[in-house]
Each structure stands twice: as C-alpha cells, then as structure tokens.
Amino acid sequence: MITLAIADRDHDECVGIKWLSQKYSISFSDVYFASSVDSLLTTIETKIPSILCLEIDMLPKEQLSTIKKLILRYDIKTIVMTAEATFERALQALELRALDFWVKPLSPDKIMSSLRALYSESSKRQKGEKTEERSHLTQPLLHFEDILQEVEGTSFVQHITLIQPMHTEVFSTLMPFLKEYEFSSKVSVWPLNNEVAVIYERPEDKNIHQYEEANRLLRDWNELYKEPLSIVVYSSNDSSISLHKKYIAARNAMEMKFFKGTRNIILVEKEIKWESIDPFLTSSEQRQWITMLESGDKSGIKHWMYEQFLHLREPHPEPGLLRIRLTSILAQVRRYMKKFYLDTEPFETSYQKIFQTILYETVLYRIVQDLMLFIFDTIDSSVLQQQNATVDVVEQSIQYIQTHYKNPDLSLDEVANHVERNASYLSHLLKTKQGQTFSSLLNQLRLMEAERLLLHSRLSIQEICFETGFKNANYFSRIFKQKNGVSPREYRAKNNT
Incomplete structure (x- = not known):
C-alpha cells in the first residue's frame, strides 16, 4: 500500500497533483492534503505517507528540523516544491534529503516522471525487490x-x-x-x-x-x-x-x-586569474583630474576613462578593484562639486544615483558612460556657478594644497595668496570647516602619499621623504609613527609580507 501526501498552502495545487496521478494511473491507495504545518505534522505522524510532496515555502525555519526528523524516522521519500528558486531553498531541500526539487509553476511531465519513479521504487521496496537507479529523474547521479x-x-x-x-x-x-x-x-x-x-x-x-x-x-x-x-x-x-x-x-x-x-x-576552460592593481588614484592622477575638471577638459576626461576602463586586455583586473577605482574618481568629482556649491539638490540626488551605479551596475561600460555624463553635467553646472562667483574658498585651498604638497616650501601664505584671502582668515576657515590646521592638513596629504609609495614603489625611505615634500627624514619618521604606530620601514615590512 503506497500513499501520497501533498503539503501546499494552495489547495488547487494539491488537487492538481492528485488529479494528474489519477489520470496517469498511478495507483496510490490514499492521497492526503495538508495546508499548514500543523496539519502536515498530524498527517505524517498518523498516516505515515510513502511519498511526500512538500512546499518548502510553507515551513518556518524553526520547523525545518522537526519535519526533517519525521521524514528520516519514517523513511518518507520527499519531493520539495518552491516558488523561490534560490540558494537558500536549494539548501533546505538538501537538508530534507529531497529526491527531487520542483520549481513552480509545476510542469505536468515533471510531476508524472518523478511520481512514477518514486511509486515504482516504493512498490519494489515493499515487495523486497532490489531498486534500480532512478536514471530518468532529473538528478540521477548527483546531489x-x-x-x-x-x-x-x-x-x-x-x-x-x-x-x-x-x-x-x-x-x-x-x-x-x-x-x-x-x-x-x-x-x-x-x-x-x-x-x-x-x-x-x-x-x-x-x-x-x-x-x-x-x-x-x-x-x-x-x-x-x-x-x-x-x-x-x-x-x-x-x-x-x-x-x-x-x-x-x-x-x-x-x-x-x-x-x-x-x-x-x-x-x-580553466580558472580565471585576475590581475592585481592598486585601485586608488596616485597623486599625479589626482592632480591630472583636478586639472581636467578645472579646465572643463571633456575630451581629456573621455580619453582617460576609455584608456583606463574600456581598452582593457587579459588578464583583467578584479571587478571589485575597478569599482573602487571608479569611486576614487567620483571622490575627486565630489570635491569639485563642493567647491562650486553643487553638493545640494538636484545635484546631490544625481551624485547618489551615480554612486549606486558604480556599486551595483553589472556591466562596466554602462558605469563608465553614466559616470562621464554625470561629470560633464557637473562641469557645465560649475561654469554657471562660476559666473555667479560662488566659489568655495576652502575647497580652492585644499585643491591647491593637493596639487602642490610635494613642494617642501609650501606655506599658508602661498595658499592664501592663491585664493586671494588673508592668511589668518584662511587658517580660521580651514579650522572651522575642515577641523584641521593648515599644517595638519598638509602633513595628512603627504603621509597618505608616503604610505602608497612604501607599498607600491621601491624608493628608499629617504627618497620617499623628499618625494612627498618633507625636508627632514627624522621629522618624517616621527610624524609617520605618530599616525601609524610604526616607523616607515616597519610599515613597509609589515604590509609587504
């Protein structure tokens, strides 16, 4: 006597599966329906069906282990049904030792093929016959x-x-x-x-x-x-x-x-190997971007973006690293936006949208095209802002420092002269808006470049000291250790192992 239980919240699905089994003369002695977890538990414990068609979506996670124990205890052949073809559902089917996995909408041919095979195997087992491998099921050899x-x-x-x-x-x-x-x-x-x-x-x-x-x-x-x-x-x-x-x-x-x-x-035909790259813009690239944005060089920006992202050859860089590189470019654009007070609506919404595009768009050339259009719109808007003389002095100062920090003689007076402000007043603005003095901001930029050179160049510590605008190697080592907790030499050794 072989029985079938169908557990599904949709009563029509239960009726449909039963009707198909009768139409194709699968002689189940009884067919039971269960539309809830409670009725399923009762059916299993009182009827002990030979075969169970179970809609996995109806089971709360905390009930999964209980149903599993009953299925194993009574050796019930189980087919899992789901409307969610996800990794989680597949794992749950695996945990229940399911012999087949149906994804809704259900195929009549699939239903009949599976039920016939399980019915035949159950029948042979009851008769004590050796069961053959179910080669006509969807998963004959693999799990x-x-x-x-x-x-x-x-x-x-x-x-x-x-x-x-x-x-x-x-x-x-x-x-x-x-x-x-x-x-x-x-x-x-x-x-x-x-x-x-x-x-x-x-x-x-x-x-x-x-x-x-x-x-x-x-x-x-x-x-x-x-x-x-x-x-x-x-x-x-x-x-x-x-x-x-x-x-x-x-x-x-x-x-x-x-x-x-x-x-x-x-x-x-073999495992893909990604090329390792430093995803962050170098100091020279940052200066190049400042120049291209300041001059409104759309042609230069387009050429740079195409060369960097659309003319790649194998081995390709790991996509996640390219996304980081794109966000580094966006950070430069963000600073440019703030300089011209473009970090307000509707520009802010456009910025957030392009940021999400960089993170989640699945195809690189779409990201590049959308980012370039955003940059070009930003440049056009900045021109209008400049015509209205609404330039952020602090952002102008920071960009000047970013461009000239390698100069060991760079001073607050020089920056103030560039933005046409009094040095004391500019110092006050930097402290108020950035929370940093001119000296600390300058040292921060120099140390960031020093960290990059320690990791990605073979320059000596002395050469890096002078390359980043420090006059004295001892002073460089002292403030580097204050920031990072280790000396430049220890930093390089620790991070290159």
Missing part, C-alpha cells in the same frame, strides 16, 4: 552537496553551464524553460544562489558541443523573452577536478560579464 562542497567521485562531470538572469524574479520563468528544453545530452538543472547550473553528467558524452548549444539556448530564449541572460560555458576533461571546483571556476568566470556585457556567452 546538491556535490556542487556546493568538495565530494570525491564527481570528476566525471566534464561540462557545466551557468545561466544567470539580470533580475532574480525571472527565475520563475527561467526554470520551467530549462526543465523543458531539449538538451543534446542528459542534464541536471539546479537552481543555485543567483544562477542556474546545467550539468552534463554522463561521462560517456565526450563530444558535446556545449558552446554551440548555449548559443542555441540563448537564441531560443531571446525569441520568447526580453530579459537578458549571461551564460558561462565551462568545459574540462581534467579528471582530477571535482564538480565543486568546476562550479566555483564557472561562478568566478561569471564576473567576466562585467567586461563583456549581458546577452553573452563566456567560454572558459
């Missing part, structure tokens, strides 16, 4: 833990494709599309964190044209839906690499969409 952690014996998987939509809500459309898609070989389709893994798991399939198949899949998807997909095709015949390592390599390769854009296929 979630094979992907998510290091497991021996999974190196037979030679091909893995990761598919990532731009927006997570597209999962509800993507999963049924992939489940019903006609692949050239037997595959497993697994919803993961923010992508779907398609795994070609038959070791005998040596000649799968995976890249061509990905092209066909992307073309077929684009004919039906507007939502862009990013696809990574990872193929390796190296029998020493586990499925987990291949998945990690493919997931890292997905970052290449930052450079190549969406609606693209990225072919990878």
Whole structure:
C-alpha cells in the first residue's frame, strides 16, 4: 500500500497533483492534503505517507528540523516544491534529503516522471525487490552537496553551464524553460544562489558541443523573452577536478560579464586569474583630474576613462578593484562639486544615483558612460556657478594644497595668496570647516602619499621623504609613527609580507 501526501498552502495545487496521478494511473491507495504545518505534522505522524510532496515555502525555519526528523524516522521519500528558486531553498531541500526539487509553476511531465519513479521504487521496496537507479529523474547521479562542497567521485562531470538572469524574479520563468528544453545530452538543472547550473553528467558524452548549444539556448530564449541572460560555458576533461571546483571556476568566470556585457556567452576552460592593481588614484592622477575638471577638459576626461576602463586586455583586473577605482574618481568629482556649491539638490540626488551605479551596475561600460555624463553635467553646472562667483574658498585651498604638497616650501601664505584671502582668515576657515590646521592638513596629504609609495614603489625611505615634500627624514619618521604606530620601514615590512 503506497500513499501520497501533498503539503501546499494552495489547495488547487494539491488537487492538481492528485488529479494528474489519477489520470496517469498511478495507483496510490490514499492521497492526503495538508495546508499548514500543523496539519502536515498530524498527517505524517498518523498516516505515515510513502511519498511526500512538500512546499518548502510553507515551513518556518524553526520547523525545518522537526519535519526533517519525521521524514528520516519514517523513511518518507520527499519531493520539495518552491516558488523561490534560490540558494537558500536549494539548501533546505538538501537538508530534507529531497529526491527531487520542483520549481513552480509545476510542469505536468515533471510531476508524472518523478511520481512514477518514486511509486515504482516504493512498490519494489515493499515487495523486497532490489531498486534500480532512478536514471530518468532529473538528478540521477548527483546531489546538491556535490556542487556546493568538495565530494570525491564527481570528476566525471566534464561540462557545466551557468545561466544567470539580470533580475532574480525571472527565475520563475527561467526554470520551467530549462526543465523543458531539449538538451543534446542528459542534464541536471539546479537552481543555485543567483544562477542556474546545467550539468552534463554522463561521462560517456565526450563530444558535446556545449558552446554551440548555449548559443542555441540563448537564441531560443531571446525569441520568447526580453530579459537578458549571461551564460558561462565551462568545459574540462581534467579528471582530477571535482564538480565543486568546476562550479566555483564557472561562478568566478561569471564576473567576466562585467567586461563583456549581458546577452553573452563566456567560454572558459580553466580558472580565471585576475590581475592585481592598486585601485586608488596616485597623486599625479589626482592632480591630472583636478586639472581636467578645472579646465572643463571633456575630451581629456573621455580619453582617460576609455584608456583606463574600456581598452582593457587579459588578464583583467578584479571587478571589485575597478569599482573602487571608479569611486576614487567620483571622490575627486565630489570635491569639485563642493567647491562650486553643487553638493545640494538636484545635484546631490544625481551624485547618489551615480554612486549606486558604480556599486551595483553589472556591466562596466554602462558605469563608465553614466559616470562621464554625470561629470560633464557637473562641469557645465560649475561654469554657471562660476559666473555667479560662488566659489568655495576652502575647497580652492585644499585643491591647491593637493596639487602642490610635494613642494617642501609650501606655506599658508602661498595658499592664501592663491585664493586671494588673508592668511589668518584662511587658517580660521580651514579650522572651522575642515577641523584641521593648515599644517595638519598638509602633513595628512603627504603621509597618505608616503604610505602608497612604501607599498607600491621601491624608493628608499629617504627618497620617499623628499618625494612627498618633507625636508627632514627624522621629522618624517616621527610624524609617520605618530599616525601609524610604526616607523616607515616597519610599515613597509609589515604590509609587504
């Protein structure tokens, strides 16, 4: 006697699954419904169903372990259903030892294939017959833990494709599309964190044209839906690499969409290595940006941005480092905005928007284009502000100090003369608006450049001292240690190990 329990908050889903099992002559002796956790607990403990179709979304996290204990105690074959094709749901299915994972909307063919297989296996077990491997289920050879952690014996998987939509809500459309898609070989389709893994798991399939198949899949998807997909095709015949390592390599390769854009296929045969760069603007680059902004050199800015970000060659810098570099540029623009009182509405809203774009936009060239448009708008607005003579004296002073701090003879009088103010009055403004004296501000800029040179150059301590505008090496070492707690030599040794 084989029984089925269907636990789903949607009564129509329960009725539909029962109707399909009857229509296709799967002879469950009884079918039980449960629409809440309490009714599910009662059904399991009083009916002990052979097979359970469980909507995982109905379970509070604190109830998961209780249901798991009952499933293991009564050896109930479990299928997990969800409307959320997320990494968390996949892990919960794994914890419940689910034999299959259904993503709503449910496919009738998928339902029947899984129920028939589990019914047949349960029937044979009751008769004492040896059960055969369920080769016609979606996951005949692999389990979630094979992907998510290091497991021996999974190196037979030679091909893995990761598919990532731009927006997570597209999962509800993507999963049924992939489940019903006609692949050239037997595959497993697994919803993961923010992508779907398609795994070609038959070791005998040596000649799968995976890249061509990905092209066909992307073309077929684009004919039906507007939502862009990013696809990574990872193929390796190296029998020493586990499925987990291949998945990690493919997931890292997905970052290449930052450079190549969406609606693209990225072919990878080995793990991607990123180039390490110093993401922060050097002092000379900071001065160059001050000059370009002050002079309104849009052509120069465009050339600089294109050379730095859109003419990159492999190995590419790690995308996170490029985002930091873009925020360093934005910081220069921010100071320029403050100089001309552009840190108010509507400029402030535009600034916050471009900041969010740098942090979260998935494609580099879009960030670059949006940032350049923002900079050009800022330059145009500053021209209008200058016509109204609303220039921030403090910001002018700071920019002059940034440009000339390498001069060991730079003085407050020189800066005051540049901004056409009395030295005492300028000193008061700096202390009031910046909370720092002229000397402390100057030393701060010099020490920041010294720290960078200690980490990213081979200049001696003495050379760095003079390069950053200090006249005396002992004085340089003393104030460096006051700021960092260690001497320049100790700082370099500590951070270069």
